[in-house]
Each structure stands twice: as C-alpha cells, then as structure tokens.
Amino acid sequence: MPDYHAHTFKCFCIWICISTSSFTQAQNISEDSVNAILKNAPAFTIFQDNYFITGIPLNEEITRQSADVKFQISFKHRLTNAVLPFNTYLFLTYTQRSFWNVYESSSPFSESNYNPGLGLGRLIFNNHEFKGAGSVLIEHESNGRDSIYSRSINRVSFTYAQVLRQNLIITGQAWIPFSYSSNYLKYIGYGEVTINWRVLQEKLIFDMAARKGTEWDWKGSMRTQVSYRLGKKGNIYISMQWFKGYAENLLNFKQHTNMLRLGINLKPSKYFFY
Secondary structure (H helix, E strand, O other): OOHHHHHHHHHHHHHHHHHHHHOOOOOOOEHHHHHHHHHHOOOEEEOOOEEEEEEEEOOOOOOOOOOEEEEEEEEEEEOOOOOEHHHEEEEEEEEEEEEEOOOOOOOOEEEEEEEEEEEEEEEEEEOOEEEEEEEEEEEEEEOOOOHHHOOEEEEEEEEEEEEEEOOEEEEEEEEEEEOOOOOOHHHHOOEEEEEEEEEOOOOEEEEEEEEEOOOOOOOEEEEEEEEEEOOOOOOEEEEEEEEEEOOOOOOOOOOOEEEEEEEEEEOOOOOOOO
16 A cells, blocks of 8 residues: 555544544434424425535646636435335435636536436434434436547445434445446445534534545545534535545546635535435
8 A cells, every 4th residue: 555545544544533432422312303303394405515616736736727616516305205115205316516627718617427316215213312314326427428528327326324423424325336437436436435523513514535446456535525614504614625536527537636625615404314
C-alpha cells in the first residue's frame, strides 16, 4: 500500500473510533415520535444533499480548465402513506450531479449524471425504540450521451441506516449491478459506507463516504464534507467538500480526482431515510 493511501486509511479508521467512542449516550427515540414525524412530513422531500459548490484541484496546476463548479439536485417522493405489507412504504428518487467548467470562456458543462430510482423502505424498531431503516432500490444511472462517450449502470441497491447515537448515523449500501459500462466496478466496487455526525446542536455536520473497487489495489474513493448551518433554523449550510479517488462522474471514472470545493448546501432532514 502506498504511504499516502495507508496514512489516509489509518486516519479514517482512527476518526471513526474516536467519533463513536466519544459520544455520551443519547436519549432513546420512541416509535410513536418517529411515526408522528413521518405522518406529518411532506411526501416530497430532499433525498441527498442539494449543493452548489466550486473549487480547485489539489494534485495539479490551478487553471481555468482545472477549476470548476459541481452541483447536485436530489429529491424523494413517498408515493403513499398507506401501510404496505411488512410495514413498508414505496418511494421514488431522483438525483442529478453536474460538472460545470464555468471559468472557461464558453462555460461548458463537462458532464452530467442522471440517477432515477424506485424503492421500497421500512423503518426498524426494537422494543418500540427507533433503530434505523432499510430499503431496496432499483436504480438507473447514466450520462445521457451516445457513442464512445456513453456511460451507464443499472443496479439493485440494498441500504441499511443504523442510528448509533441520536446524532450519529452510519449507512451501508450494497448493490447488484447489471448492464453497466465495462471496467466500471474496478473503480466503484459493490458498495459504499457513509457516516453522518451532527454536532453543536445541529450547527455542524461531518459526512464521510468511502468506496473500494473490486481489484487488489487502492482504486476507490473517499468523499469528506464539513457543513455549517446558517442561522438558527432551516437547512441551508455552508459546505466544504473534499473528493479524492476515482469515478466522481461516469464519463471520467478512470481518472483520479483530488478536488476541494466550497459552497451552499441544502441538506435533508436529520433522519433522511424517512
């Protein structure tokens, strides 16, 4: 393992251990309170972060071509409040991520990825205490191009989000891919682990997501983000995001990226899997 990657991996593991061990025991979240939130929540909500961030590369010269804007639009629509078999609920998702070379003379979009999905979710309780949620999602992701620039993947995703503390959630996602671009799995693997830690009374949020490719090398990615909420209410944050690794977008999934970006972020609710 290269020294740099070994150091990054060790820091990631140490960060997890310190974070999970340093929290005080949170209050239990009752089944009634969770069901009340779900009942009163709008059917149309934020799914993943909605952000507009701009930044520079850390591994190459900063130019008009290497600096860019990255933005994401993501929402979720719960199709019914009716109780389905096994206490599940049906929902639609859509996420779009775009890369905009806004500093070039013609300000072209270099890449956009489109990711619709249809899912079935279930909240999980133990002794009437909320523990987390699971879901099964059928997804398609592509860049909408043709010829040699076409990239796409279809997958069935299985997600489980565990509430470790009231302000700490860890999410594991595994997928079964089909009809995907050649060699793509070497760079994204078969799953992702995400950690969401909310501190300072919801003012400060740390997010970290990691993927590992299928080969015996260090292809994969790590996305780290720090967000600070503006104002006492609402969900508007200033976010700094660091992405290091492969497959930040579909077109250039074989390209190693090391980008630091800053901007505005609209984040989902505390327990975003509602």
